[in-house]
Amino acid sequence: MQTEGLSGAPLRWGIAGAGAIARRFCRDVNEHASLGQVVAIAARDQARARAFAEEQGLPLAYDGYQALAASAEVEAVYVAVIHPEHAALIRQMLLAGKHVLVEKPAVTHVADWDALVQLAQVRGLLLMEAMKVMCFPAMRTLLQRLSAMPAPNRLRAAFGSVQARDGKLFDPALAGGAAWDVGVYPLWLYAAICLQRDLPAGEPEVRLVRQTGEVDESVHFAFTGPLAAELDASIVQDLDKAAYLGGEGWALQLVGKWWNPQQVRWLTGDPLPAWPGDIAEPVAGGGMQHEADHFAACVRQGLNDSPWVPQALTRDVLGWVERGLQVGS
Ligand SMILES: NC(=O)c1ccc[n+]([C@@H]2O[C@H](COP(=O)([O-])OP(=O)(O)OC[C@H]3O[C@@H](n4cnc5c(N)ncnc54)[C@H](OP(=O)(O)O)[C@@H]3O)[C@@H](O)[C@H]2O)c1
Incomplete structure (x- = not known):
């Protein structure tokens, strides 16, 4: 844009x-x-x-x-x-x-x-x-390059860290829990890749770690289909901060905290022509200026919806979490 x-x-x-x-x-x-x-x-x-x-x-x-x-x-x-x-x-x-x-x-x-x-x-x-992850320059470059790669068929991403037990994240009355707090990030990554490659997203199998009457401390979302995904979130466990995406003959790593993406690395063999080199696009500060500038550009162009953070993807992610918390085991 x-x-x-x-x-x-x-x-x-x-x-x-x-x-x-x-x-x-x-x-x-x-x-x-x-x-x-x-x-x-x-x-x-x-x-x-x-x-x-x-x-x-x-x-x-x-x-x-x-x-x-x-x-x-x-x-x-x-x-x-x-x-x-x-x-x-x-x-x-x-x-x-x-x-x-x-x-x-x-x-x-x-x-x-x-x-x-x-x-x-x-x-x-x-x-x-x-x-904000959808507006980081490295994420925009990655999604753009994905259009020219053989279709992705596997994704692994997590977001988890040990949080203080006395805060809002452990309060069911405040919609605490891992899925709402951090599960939405890997779900967004999955949804955005499916959208970019026009892949059907499907409905995940959801496994929760949750005591009766308590919030979900950890959650696992598994998608089958053209893009198989293993997505995890936790508020009681430190999880892998890198994310992995691959297809036939290729594999990539979103290095560091993938939800603040600044580096994407080629992992296997010789890169395809659609991969001219690893992505390294650092951001200043916390990087939230990129979502703010994207939002401002949309407003100035008279848009009611964002092409990078579409309302339909928000809807998909909310639905996966809302239904997952109702039916997840
Ligand atoms: N994008 C990111 O990287 C990121 C990171 C962290 C959090 N978040 C999201 O941002 C939102 C705020 O998170 P935060 O960590 O900033 O929260 P926070 O500091 O605990 O609270 C934010 C504000 O919410 C209001 N508030 C707090 N407790 C309330 C209560 N019991 N009832 C009514 N209002 C209450 C207060 O507003 P007043 O100041 O008006 O009193 C408070 O300043 C959440 O939805 C969270 O998921 C996003």
Whole structure:
């Protein structure tokens, strides 16, 4: 997608929720983005909003999310609260005429996503999940090159680390658990590769490690079909940080933390002509500026959906998790 030559003022961002990921987004955008700037923060408690604004050098601090929704200074809202609160907040911002970038997982019910996508369409607004991995330059290069390779037929990817037991991730009432927190990342990778190569995605077999009444501590998604995939997530275990993708006569490794992809390496024999050399595309800071710039480019081009983070893929991923948590063994 072209961003060069886009004219107009930088997109004016406001952030809803003054938490951990909000800080990272704010820093990345204001230090590294080309097409936007964070100008406002809103929190449930104004003191938190003020402290955040002061720390990040923002001109506007709002007392509550409705004040942000009503702000004429803000064009787009980054929803950075815990995920059970996403759906109501997205709706509030769309009804106020704001474009919305929402943290992962976008929502926790497919039916909510469908209604919100419909609302965004009717209002002529962009709604996109903040699946930053899809906007890293190395991921864009990889997906582009995949079009010219023999079809991929196997994928292995995981996201897992040991998390503090006393936090939100272990609270079923806050939609904690491995699948919602980090399982969505490998599912997105699988969905994006299937989309790129026009492969049917299918429905995964889901195995959960979950005690009655507790969250899923670990989850395994297995897809059969043209692209076989073994995908894992955990909040109690450190898992392999590299991802592996292969086809007939080729195999690649997404090196390091694959969900922040910056290097992709050829693993077997002589590279095919479609592989002119390993991919090495480092990002500045945490790399969230790339999703923010992609989002801004979509807004400036009048799009209601992103070609890189399509609403239909969000829907697929949400469905796999929602159904998996209902029926998984
Ligand atoms: N893309 C990534 O790399 C990444 C990384 C981590 C997390 N995330 C996602 O980002 C979202 C926020 O995660 P986080 O770690 O930043 O969360 P967090 O710091 O625990 O909380 C974020 C904000 O949510 C609101 N909040 C917290 N607890 C609440 C409660 N019990 N009821 C109502 N609101 C509550 C607060 O907003 P106020 O400030 O207004 O009070 C808080 O500042 C999650 O959906 C998470 O999955 C994404």
